[in-house]
Amino acid sequence: MKIPQWADVLEAHSRISGLVHRTPVFSCRSVNKIAGCEIYFKCENFQMVGAFKFRGATNAVLSLDSAFAEKGVATHSSGNHAAALALAARNRGIKAYIVMPETAPHIKQAAVAGYGAQITFCAPTLEARETTLERVVSETGATFIHPYNNFDVVCGQATAARELIEESGPFDVVMAPVGGGGLLSGTAISVKSMQPQTMVIAAEPVNADDACRSFKTGVLQPPLKPNTVADGLLTALGPLTFAIIRKYVDDILCAEEETIIRAMRIIWERMKLIAEPSAAVPLAVILENREIFEGKKVGMILTGGNVDLERLPF
Amino acid sequence: MKIPQWADVLEAHSRISGLVHRTPVFSCRSVNKIAGCEIYFKCENFQMVGAFKFRGATNAVLSLDSAFAEKGVATHSSGNHAAALALAARNRGIKAYIVMPETAPHIKQAAVAGYGAQITFCAPTLEARETTLERVVSETGATFIHPYNNFDVVCGQATAARELIEESGPFDVVMAPVGGGGLLSGTAISVKSMQPQTMVIAAEPVNADDACRSFKTGVLQPPLKPNTVADGLLTALGPLTFAIIRKYVDDILCAEEETIIRAMRIIWERMKLIAEPSAAVPLAVILENREIFEGKKVGMILTGGNVDLERLPF
Structure with a gap:
């Protein structure tokens, strides 16, 4: 299996740069205070079509x-x-x-x-x-064009983390949520190519923890009736994304549903950003694991902002 | 009555600049398409405390x-x-x-x-x-410290329009909502000092149209049971803000409640920004007066993002 290299990401980045927004990176004092660490959000909710995809x-x-x-x-x-x-x-x-x-x-x-x-x-x-x-x-x-288990798709998703590090790095940790793993594997390639000493920690809902189980066992696990408010994270890893994640990701941590909803609300209320539930999972992981992130400088991909306003979880 | 001059605004700006965020200016193709003009939103929802105030x-x-x-x-x-x-x-x-x-x-x-x-x-x-x-x-x-009928408060509010023009001007029109008139009068001073040929058009809810009536009659009119979703615009003009508005503002246009709610929803869904109802009134005015704004380049102060998520109007 051919895994994307850093040169492939750079090529992808120059290929797409005229068509894709270079989204801003936001940080918020009151969120940092709540989280106990310094977080830089790469705002892919402002990307075309409202998501990093x-x-x-x-x-x-x-x-x-x-x-x-x-x-x-x-x-x-x-x-x-x-x-x-x-x-x-x-x-x-x-x-x-x-x-x-x-x-x-x-x-x-x-x-x-x-x-x-x-x-x-x-x-x-x-x-x-x-x-x-x-x-x-x-x-x-x-x-x-597979949504994530595709060489070129992974290279494209990797460009978000590259921009984040260029703009606000270096980081102690970079985080992304994981569903099918396209964003996570791209993020991991960029982080480990640019700053090998930076940790890559993925975030997943407890109620859709197949990536976490696959990562811990080393064997691709099927989703078991995933049921989460983070509806972008219901999919399972593919062979390509799993291989990249095993190679480059340091850990996958899970968060409970109520923490995901609380994290989403913090982003809405404190940052005035519309973020979809999936985008809030990394912050939820921090809220449930404060000791791991205490005082650290964290880069985070805020994946998207496509939410049905008629069906908010709060 | 002493009316702030451009020099007072410049002095205010250097006085506050270390403490106040220089907020970003956003533009959105799909909003421009809906509105029929090119709008640049000065995102004061990202200001400290969530508002230009x-x-x-x-x-x-x-x-x-x-x-x-x-x-x-x-x-x-x-x-x-x-x-x-x-x-x-x-x-x-x-x-x-x-x-x-x-x-x-x-x-x-x-x-x-x-x-x-x-x-x-x-x-x-x-x-x-x-x-x-x-x-x-x-x-x-x-x-x-009066919330708007205060010389120094007006000078401070004026700094938002200055940054907007510096970053994305020149504009054909600059818009702000009007309640007590602190933001509007400050905005008008900055616009007419920097680019006298630019129009300043204020936006007010039909259901709280005292500033519009005052402007048209030349006599300060009391609010008549104002009742609008734009709860930041319930207040009446003060003598200072009215004097500045009569001198510098070109027009005050009103929007219906349902258009204000529609405009707010457009900002939320298309721009992924949390904007309070008052912040959506200028866009609502454009939606109800397309012929006036057709093809124009419009600067707009997006006033704030403090919204009770339990009581959304949609």
């Missing part, structure tokens, strides 16, 4: 040879990756085919359609998603 | 001679000015006496107390506030 999708779309590109790209997702891929494809002037469960919220369908993607609906099961995607790919010749 | 309060506190300062400062408010004055006083190491209605939300009491201010509660009427404040002032010798 646009980095990886853009790099993947731009990395395609033109013979492949002209047939378009495809994926199955109802979340941020679908919107990110749709916009990245539009920016290159190619088609995006998105397979979505027919139960996906209307607002997400509208966002993806608004970027000009062609949506194919399927039953809300993983099997239906996969068979529908296979059919779409064979009919169109489009290239499947 | 900290600029004016800090300037007023730092402008006091030490003989006055050592007796402290006082005001009556349950809102952002109370928190701003409390923190500004603490920063100078002097006392702040805040008169607050006993019905003020617990969270606001806690914020003011957290900054070390001494709170005196009173009945929730204007008369009770004023008599209680008079008593506190006569007992302590503290200086009353």
